[in-house]
Amino acid sequence: MESRSIYREFYLKLIFATSLFVVILSFIFFEYSRVSFYDNLQDNLLFQAKQIEKGYIRFDKFQNVVSHSQIIELSTSKKIDNFKFSKFVNKNRAFIKIEFPMHDGATLEITKDITLEKDILYSVIIKNFFALAIPGFILMIIYSLVVSKSLLKPIIGINKKLSNMDENSLSQVDTKGLPQEFLTLATSINSLTNRIGTYLKFKKELYIGIAHELKTPLAVMKLKNELMLKKPREISQYEDAIKLTIKEIDGMNIMISSILDIGRTEGAQFEQPKNIDLVEFIKYKTNDYNMLASKKSIIIKFSSNVSSFQLLIQETLFNQILQNFVQNAIKFTPNGKTIKIKFKKIENKIVLSVIDEGIGINENIDVFAPFKKLGKENGVGLGLYLAKIASDALNAKISIKNREDGKSGAIARLELNL
Structure with a gap:
């Protein structure tokens, strides 16, 4: 053809x-x-x-x-x-x-x-x-040829730019001098290349991190078992070696589960959207989170500026973000403190905020990169990476910043344009 x-x-x-x-x-x-x-x-x-x-x-x-x-x-x-x-x-x-x-x-x-x-x-x-x-x-x-060439010049330029792109050269389309009708297209392409660049960067870090995180416990187990085999040991020493091996295997299982979660989150991008009441959905989830937080005597409070809000959305992806925000807040909030979940409908967007009273974060670190661990709490460091994948799939924006009201703690925020 x-x-x-x-x-x-x-x-x-x-x-x-x-x-x-x-x-x-x-x-x-x-x-x-x-x-x-x-x-x-x-x-x-x-x-x-x-x-x-x-x-x-x-x-x-x-x-x-x-x-x-x-x-x-x-x-x-x-x-x-x-x-x-x-x-x-x-x-x-x-x-x-x-x-x-x-x-x-x-x-x-x-x-x-x-x-x-x-x-x-x-x-x-x-x-x-x-x-x-x-x-x-x-x-x-002659006029038709010249006009056609001049009018199609922006498209030809954008097309040439895209045809020369690969994962090593994700350059931006220059919007200066572009006609107004092409600005939206160029902006969308630039946004897409940014997302692709971030995705590729995080993927490389993910593979490197997986290799490192799996290699370290394997090396520890190998070294421990080799030492145990060099000469006869007490039964208690063999038991300690086995316990260490089991502990390292448990850690590896947690990491593998997190890696599988990444696959499930990426697969959830193709999930059929559902029409759900977000206010009722968050209320229901808050009750579950309160049971989890009760172990640290933490109280989770939910508030909203609307009584209900129906939205067609991929439930698994939204839940992945909410769950990660709350679990991190519980992890870093001291015993007996309070976590606030706020839902707001502001003009043509919705804003979900999870506010904790923890230690805050280092804002100079890209917390959404894989294997970026905060504080001394246990974890693989893939939770926020999963939340980032989910937010990108929803065309939403997520951020985590320190509180600006003079109190310690962080604010995890999700913004979704309607």
Whole structure:
């Protein structure tokens, strides 16, 4: 199947449109010239008839002057109330005729031979038309090609930029000088390349981190077991080695589960969206989180500026973000403190905030990168990475910053444009 060319289609359509415009304009010009030609002849004949009727020009004198190109007759048998014109052709010659009522009841008839004038008119129009049409058509083709090239230049530039991109050169499309109609496209492409760049960066860090996190416990177990095999040991020493191995295996299982969660989160991007009441959904989840937080005597409070809010959304992805925010807040909040979950509907977006009273974060660290651990709490460091994957799939923005109200703690925030 032959590929289509936008450039070719555009300039062909432009040539067709301008050609049609020229043809219509030429037809209008021709009709205007023809009508003006006959109007002038009719006005001239009418003026002559009125002059004869008033006696300013004697019939015999007028007849002698113009008899070589027109015929003047008086008819007493024909009675008319008003003057009228007619056109006819006789023996390949064109004539125009006026019938004019005289004051004595007679009818004045002036018949003028307009063959020469008509031939000149049509000859001039046709000659001028071709004299202008051929150069005009050539200029029109050049104009169409130049305009097509200039209008399609931004698309060609963007296309060239994209065709030269790979994972090692995700450069941005320069929006300076772009027409307004292409700004949205360029901005979307830049946003997409940013997301792809971040994704590739995190993927590389993820693979490196997985290799490191799995290699370390394997090396520890191998070294411990090799030492145990060098000479006979006490039973308690063998038990300690086995316990260490089991502990390292448990840690590896946790990490593998987190890695599997990444696959499930990425797979959830293709989940069918559901229409759920987010306020009721968060209320229900808050009750579950309170049971988890009760081990540290932490109270979780939920508030919303709307009583309900229905939204078509991928539930698994939204829950992944909410769950990660709350679990981190519980992990880093001291015993007996409070965690607040706030849901707000603000104009054309919703904002979910989880506010804790913990130690806060180092804002110079990219906390959403894989294996970035905060504080001294246990964990693999993949939770926020999972939340980032989920937020990207929802076209949402997430952030974690320290509180600005003078209290210690952090605010995890999700913004979703409706």
